[in-house]
Amino acid sequence: VEVGAVYVAGRRARDGAVKLQSAQVVTVVLEEAGQSPLEAVGPSAPLRVLFEDADVIAVDKPAGLNAQPSEGRVGASLVDVVGAHLGGTAGLVHRLDRETSGVTVFGKSASATAALAEAFREGTARKRYLAATGPGLPAGGTVDLPLSKDPSRPGRWRATRAANGVPAWTDYRTLFAGDAFCLVELLPRTGRTHQLRAHLTALGTPILGDARYGG
Known part of the structure; x- marks a missing residue:
């Protein structure tokens, strides 16, 4: 509790x-992605800085590391690691799920953080993801199913028009389709919690290894 x-x-x-x-x-x-919420997060790899100037820093977030401190987790988060690198506060403006790796951008000042947050809010900052899914994914298209919390599965979101959910749009393009898996490029227009995971599950092709969503 x-x-x-x-x-x-x-x-x-x-x-x-x-x-x-x-x-x-x-x-x-x-369990969440195979790890108990009571279990300490293991030592993180050295921070990999992809870009840094006077205003912003972009880093490579490894899979298995929380983007920010959260209830029930002990150990450093990406915010903590970047803050230690900067010797001050790291302005987080977008988040990747714990299991997801990829580029994460931070502001190094209040004004830079506000400008970055506005870019993500207004959609001028574009996000691109790659994911491996189960087989059978269509060649491409747009998923526009609203998202709502799944009352039968705590911690999970569902993509359906049958509930009063929040609007969500994901464009996708299948880069490879095989008998065992597909590789897909995902371009979300909105940034909802678990959006890509829920939308791919709604297509019948959850992300491989995503136990929470049936992958």
């Missing part, structure tokens, strides 16, 4: 002394 791993009737439990009602479902999420 203390680390936010317990859900009662699909809602995170905050009070360990709460009385349960008859037939209520209790879910304990002990």
